[in-house]
Amino acid sequence: xxxxxxxxxxPWLGPWRAIGEVVRQQLASGKAQPQALNQAALAQPDCPVxxxxxxxxxxxxxxxxxxxxxxxxxxxxxLHDFFNGLAWLLFPLTKQRLNRLHVAQIxxxxxxPVRGPARDALTxxxxxxxxxxxxxxxxxxxxxxxxxxxxxxxxxxxxQAHLLLFGHxxxxxxxxxxxxxxxxxxxxxxxxxxxxxxxxxxxxxxxAQRLAAKPFAHLPVLGVPGWWTGNxxxxxxxxxxxxxxxxx
Numbered sequence: 001x002x003x004x005x006x007x008x009x010x011p012w013l014g015p016w017r018a019i020g021e022v023v024r025q026q027l028a029s030g031k032a033q034p035q036a037l038n039q040a041a042l043a044q045p046d047c048p049v050x051x052x053x054x055x056x057x058x059x060x061x062x063x064x065x066x067x068x069x070x071x072x073x074x075x076x077x078x079l080h081d082f083f084n085g086l087a088w089l090l091f092p093l094t095k096q097r098l099n100r101l102h103v104a105q106i107x108x109x110x111x112x113p114v115r116g117p118a119r120d121a122l123t124x125x126x127x128x129x130x131x132x133x134x135x136x137x138x139x140x141x142x143x144x145x146x147x148x149x150x151x152x153x154x155x156x157x158x159x160q161a162h163l164l165l166f167g168h169x170x171x172x173x174x175x176x177x178x179x180x181x182x183x184x185x186x187x188x189x190x191x192x193x194x195x196x197x198x199x200x201x202x203x204x205x206x207x208a209q210r211l212a213a214k215p216f217a218h219l220p221v222l223g224v225p226g227w228w229t230g231n232x233x234x235x236x237x238x239x240x241x242x243x244x245x246x247x248x
Contacts, residue, residue: 002079003027005175011227012165012174015195019044019089023082034075037085046092051075051085064102079175083168090195091166093203098126101208121211127169130183130219131198134161139187142217145246147237151223158225162193165221177222179230180242184216 003024008017019040026036034051041047049071057066057074067073073088075081088095105119132139138157141150165171165183173181190201220242222228230236237243 001027002175003082005079007175010174010177012163012221012224013171015164016083016086016090016171020086023086033077033082033085037075037089041089044089044092047089048092048096049073049088051088062102062106064099065106067099068103079172080168083171087166087168091199091202093199094166094206095126097203097206098122101206105208117212118208121214122208124184124216125186125206125211126167128167128184129216130170130185130221131164131166131188131202132161132185132217132219133188133190133193133198134158134163139217142185142219145218145244147223147243151225151231151237152234155225163219163224164193164195164198170221174221177228179220179222179239181221182242183219183221185219186216 006013006020006024008021013020022040022043023036026039027033031039032053034053037051041050049067050073052072052074054074054076056072057063063074073085075085102119102122105116105122109116132142134142135157137154138150138161141147141154163185165174167183170181170183186202188198188201188205190197223231223237223243225231
């Protein structure tokens with residue numbers, strides 16, 4: 001079972017661990033993944049959807065439209081949809097907002113062979129976003145790809161930062177960590193740093209056209225202080241194939 005490959009002690013999985021273990025235990029008992037997620041959702045009264053087998057998605061119907069129309073999330077077995085289901089349980093408002101923005105774009109442009117910049121950005125956010133609360137000095141260094149300042153000179157300042165991974169494809173990739181895995185970071189500024197507060201703030205902030213303008217900073221996740229033992233050596237950040245300089 002792929003879920004058994006997950007190392008729940010990984011620091012980026014701290015906020016996901018409790019609900020993830022609940023679903024893992026349901027899978028270990030023999031339940032299919034949609035049923036395991038539905039069982040966990042019983043303890044999450046804010047979850048706006050239920051999970052169904054992928055086969056319940058009718059042919060010719062867009063995935064996002066089906067979720068909007070039926071409040072049912074077609075779910076395959078495997079890590080990708082495992083983390084997608086957990087995201088619905090942990091970030092119900094943000095996931096619901098993304099779904100509504102997708103459906104609004106479908107209503108505007110129809111289903112096209114190429115999604116277009118707004119839907120591409122919504123998908124990128126859903127799959128690979130991370131949320132960062134950080135002092136201006138860290139955010140400015142990240143946006144500028146000033147890795148020396150971000151990770152070495154201002155390393156102690158990370159104690160004042162809070163990074164929360166959201167994208168389910170990002171989490172799937174990190175089951176087998178490698179240095180080049182990069183998150184698309186979205187700066188958040190709610191009043192607190194609980195998951196519920198961040199979820200509510202992000203859901204209220206998201207706009208399709210703003211996402212289409214790519215308001216992201218690129219962060220190699222294993223560079224975060226305390227998240228990977230190898231980054232304790234300053235030369236960890238010299239690898240320009242991962243920590244790329246800004247474009248001139």
